[in-house]
Amino acid sequence: MKTTGGSDEAKRNAGESAAEAVEDGMVVGLGTGSTTAHAIRALGRMVDSGLDVRGVPTSFQSRQLAQQEGIPLTDLDTVSRIDVAIDGADQFAGGDLIKGGGAAHAREKIVDGAADRFLVVVDPSKAAERLHHPVPVEVLPAARTTVADDVRRLGGNPTLRDAERKDGPVVTDNGNLVLDCEFGEIDSPGDLAADFSAIPGVVEHGLFVGMADEIHAGNDDGVDVRRV
């Protein structure tokens, strides 16, 4: 699993704090990434001790980990609402996030957006006054050039994400490609989100504007939980 940012202890404190919000009978959105993985492992231990939950994974990675941990799974064909979603972020400013470091943001946005409570698990390296991390944009393969042109017209600098241990680009769980779009400091995340959504061939972008309910920011000694 790819890890970025702060210490594993900080990520563990964040993930375990969010897992504590899960109660018997709940449907839980299972995000993607190294911080959420700690929440999934904690949920696995809770299931072992008798907690009755069903998880909705957001990626191949979170499905595999949840299965390994013995968490019963369901999907959005079977349930229409999710009680709590737990997911990581590449950067957060207030309640706005940039996600997609694991190229899973399209499914993450569906699951996190269907949740009554969306808990974001992060370490301190993810905090920013204003968002400035490159925004991952999932695109249909046939649209990668035209979308890149449109991103440049919006003032951004798109880079096709390459796979680390393969010659060629990252292919998402949905069979698409990812453009990482550098914009510097983003003045108005809501406006940029609307601009991305209007580009033909964009499947989903990694700006999660105003979706978060709580930020669980772990550090080496504990966790700071903030409602946003």
Ligand SMILES: O=C(CO)[C@H](O)[C@H](O)COP(=O)(O)O
């Ligand atoms: O958006 C994501 C995957 O698409 C991840 O949640 C994000 O990249 C954070 O990952 P990590 O907890 O490993 O730093």
